[in-house]
Amino acid sequence: MLSVPELDLLTIVLLLFAALAAGWVDAVVGGGGLIQLPALLLVPGITPVQALATNKLGSILGTATSSITYYRRVGPDLRTAGPMAVAALGGAVGGAALAALIPADLFKPVILLVLAGVLVFTLARPKLGEYDDLRWVGNGHRRIAAAIGLLIGGYDGLLGPGTGTFLVIALVSVLGYSFLPASAIAKIVNFATNLGALIFFVPAGHVIWTLGLGLGVANLVGAYIGARMAVARGSRFVRVVFVLVVAVLILRLGWDVADEWLS
Template structure:
């Protein structure tokens, strides 16, 4: 724990972790709440914030993965190859994370999220039912390719990974929103683990801070996963649209503020 962190900052981090865990468990994108909160800690570097965010997030994704697995029984023939590929991609992205300025990604993420938002609203039946587009090896290789690409992004920067996983599983592979969220949590756990494999030996994880945020993230993830399972794909779709809309506003504000500064 940084020595000059005060009680109010710790409280805000705990609240951010709780909210991030819930959002991540339902639709993904919790990192866009948790990572900026960590960047407010006095004296923390961007790479330390990114690494510590991974520690907090993996505690939440492990909880939501187990909850979804027990209650939804996600398709492991998709989750396994996608998770393994994503783990490798995340490790590669983490190796590059300290070399690429994060601010370059914000406008790109914003454009992608706007596209996702419009695409989801324009297709009201999207993700209502599972209708897989392919079977067999083509399905598994497509899942693995999506895993590598999104895992690479997660290792490089991270926020929004769960959201991108859900929309890829729904729009590309053809899953309904609820099973897509279940698979996304397994894959997101793998990407967090892959990034930590690189970050931990480099000594950039702030363990006290990460465990504190992670405990709150874990609680939020448990509540979010149980709520999503209870309410089904229709609830997850609505939550997805709301969360993506909020993320667009937040990132848009960041981009405008950067241009004006």
Template sequence: MTVGGLDLDTWTIVLVVAGGFVAGWVDAVVGGGGLVQLPVLLLVPGISPVQALATNKLAAIMGTSVSAVTYYRRVGPDLRTAAPMAATALVGAFGGAALASHIPASAFKPVILVVLVAVLAYTLARPRLGTHTELRWSGNGHHWAAAGIGLVIGAYDGLLGPGTGTFLVLACVSVLGYAFLPASAIAKIVNFATNLGALLFFVPYGAVVWGLGLMVGVANLCGGYLGARAAVAKGSAFVRVVFVVVVGTLICKLGWDVLHG
């Protein structure tokens, strides 16, 4: 089967579709779906790294759209937080995508690895972190903090990508003071904006493999819907457990990348 100029056999199609579904579920619960989806897309014969990154964004935005709507209907995230964070995240993601071909990912990975180890230690040392919403600021201070978080993490998403949703959840919990469940709901709205910002660069650039992206995107959408429902049904305690597992996996992945150059 030929998709976007790429020859895909049956097993490759099964692999990318399964990867998209799992990525959508994980991403909807606590972020980090790119840890699954992007490496799977890089296994497609003939695809370039930029094409894989761009196609990953197309598939991911389909999943984040349905999980964001599901969270909005069932959790009711605070749009006064989500809106400024999403706006600056979109701008940051566009800028990050534009820099993606100029700055090597290896330059950032050691720093991100150290931050993640500190995050995991902090989360494990504070078992009550994220169980209840206790906002750190009110008024304009809260909105400026949210906007700053969106800009920084949006730029990271456009530049690298994997783990963006996890970083958003972490920031909403540890910096802003939300519980894990509403943090995940806000993160999905912002993650939709970061994916859109990156696509605004990648689509005119011609890097998206549309047929492959839509195929994986449908699977991601299904996984995102089920993941969001699972998170809402099981609450913040469940999201916290998945968060710890995903952060641990991200540490292992980045640690491997750093050690092997």
């Protein structure tokens, strides 16, 4: 078992605050990895794979909490969430197995372009995600949901940040859900992707347990608050937070890409 590095009080406080904020953002619309994973990378001596694995442990407590909260208060369609989550779990296991082999830097420019397209698409359609307008029926609907889960699950195991955001926009723009039920389904699927990644990371010994569990408690609190706020305020609130999170993701990734190109 990996031991937690020696951390000063300020670093611990910052890590816990980052996990709390990440849990809130993840519960509302996804993208909490944008906050929690970079914070973990500031820990002295931690490797990128250890940070990714420990981030999954911290995140899974938050996604479990928000999934339960949404299930009780929104009642997401499990006929969509079920096959999507199973496929996403398998994709996450495969993605995690590749995480130590493929440089993350190769993916950042592509992800940046995709996020920019998502933001433009969302802003250009102000009514998008305001009401349910489901596409396909029966097995066709479930097959498309499973395909989305497999693709995004693979990305989550491989890299992670923005997974919940990608799930929400796919559920809204491809399957036709409004933002609130899309976020509810996304949490169930995101729990499965976190679990899938941990199925690989735990036996491989990449998880720093003490640190991950501490972050998990803070993530859990943020997730509970965020899910209740989303349910209380509805799809319009979720849409606003979604646009803000995507914009921040673009700025963050754009900064990283520019810094790498200039260095």
